Amino acid sequence: MRDMKADGVTLGIIGAGAMGSGIAQVAATGGIRVLIHDARAGAAEKACAAIAARLTKRAEAGKMDRAEAEAAIARLGAAEGMADMAPCDVVIEAVIEDLAVKRAVFAELEGVVAPDAILASNTSSLPIGAIAASSTHRGRIAGMHFFNPVPVMKLVEVIRAPETTDDVHAALMILAERMGRTPVAVRDTPGFLVNxxxxxxxxxxxxxxxxxxxxxxxxxxxxxxxxxxxxxxxxxxxxxxxxxxxxxxxxxxxxxxxxxxxxxxxxxxxxxxxxxxxxxxGRGFFAYDADGKALAHPDSGSTAEPAAAVVLDGDDPVLRDLVLASGATILDADDGVAPVLAAPLGEDATAHAVRRGLDARRLVCLDTVPDTSVRVTLMTAPGADPAIRDSVIARFAMARKVTAIQDSPGFIAQRIVAMVANLGCEMAQTGLAAPEDIDLAMRLGLNYPKGPLELADALGPDRVLEILTRLQALTGDDRYRPSQWLRRRAALGRSARMAA
CATH class of the missing domain: 1.10.1040.50 (N-(1-d-carboxylethyl)-l-norvaline Dehydrogenase; domain 2)
Incomplete structure (x- = not known):
């Protein structure tokens, strides 16, 4: 097996589509000779020409040294047939997501490349072990999942099949780094880590x-x-x-x-x-205009007179600061008329009103878990007085955007963030990857502001656990069952990123 840091490494790529072309581009700019093959006549040549055009454009724009661009272009080559992959030290297949097709590609490659050449699949979801199952030398097969567009997305998931050797896995980690990517080691499970x-x-x-x-x-x-x-x-x-x-x-x-x-x-x-x-x-969850702009209006407005005075249920400091910043007066005692504001965690307005013995007609709940500097989310129980709700909307809309929703345990943000954090905890519990790699992969692969375990720590594992526990109790849905990883760390007061 060739040292992936050495000069003269040759990479073969099967499939000249967007993924294959992107992999070829970052490999060539990483100093690696690249051979591209595609079953479609002329597709490999077109891919090489398109990559050359992109690199030339980058050089002309001053985003890349001209000599480096020319050297990278010179490393690209089109392979007419699978037999031309013979000199490759590594071959990455990037063909359609079809198990039978991928197995056929690997079977043909095994009859062409050297016994110690590495074969990798860029599959986004198919088990690497299943792809390797019909191969003769399964120890040299692994997954190398890039993300589209490859030149922009830095993450590469490197996946071990059951028989992948340590040397092969280590070589692919080095190869990814040489391509300018950030590799993370991932267990061979459906969807791998990011998906x-x-x-x-x-x-x-x-x-x-x-x-x-x-x-x-x-x-x-x-x-x-x-x-x-x-x-x-x-x-x-x-x-x-x-x-x-x-x-x-x-x-x-x-x-x-x-x-x-x-x-x-x-x-x-x-x-x-x-x-x-x-x-x-042109249409999905949104309709789009001719310029591709979504036709949607996310904000709630009100022409009502802003609420002048409110009653606070509980002592949430964020809620108190929000009210004071809005210019409303906080009453010392309930006058039976003013809106009652609360900031429940994991509950809906209905459950909160019943548990606290509040007048559900005047109760308006606000979510203080997310950042409220730009937007506030509020909800009311069924049968709530619309005039009360609208007066509260009008009060907060004077300085912030407002989203008024129907009754929901956990509002919107609490629910979504708790589920993201919980699934991250479950990935750590089942060993899909190390905690730090889970966070890294989700940030790089999905552009999340924080990884799921980082999100759990930012909210506090105990608060995430409380949100999920209440969601599960109120909905009766095991969708919200807390991960054992989360439960244990919340109980111990530890970080969600703490390894087992």
């Missing part, structure tokens, strides 16, 4: 939509403004395409024997079946 861990963010948003708590634009706005996500879950699904995220969600859910934590909703399936695929089709 598995990335289910919580969209599926909990889908559950909230299914319950008619709020519309997609409102849910997106809450997650962007409240927790700093670059994209809300629905705009993210529309961007990647429902034809991509729905099949992956279904596959991961089925592979996990129907774990309710990974469950999607009928609306998700309906968009897939009707061809409403997101931006690419």
């Amino acid at each position: 598995f861990g990335g289910r919580a963010y969209p599926t909990e948003a889908l559950a909230i939509l299914h319950e008619r708590v709020a519309e997609p634009a409102a849910i997106d706005a809450v997650m962007r403004d409240g927790f700093g996500f670059r994209m809300g879950p629905f705009e993210l699904m529309d961007l990647t395409g429902i034809d991509v995220n729905y099949p992956v969600t279904r596959f991961v859910h089925e592979s996990a024997f129907g774990d309710p934590r990974l469950r999607s909703t009928p609306a998700h399936r309906y968009l897939f079946e009707t061809g409403s695929l997101g931006r690419k089709s």
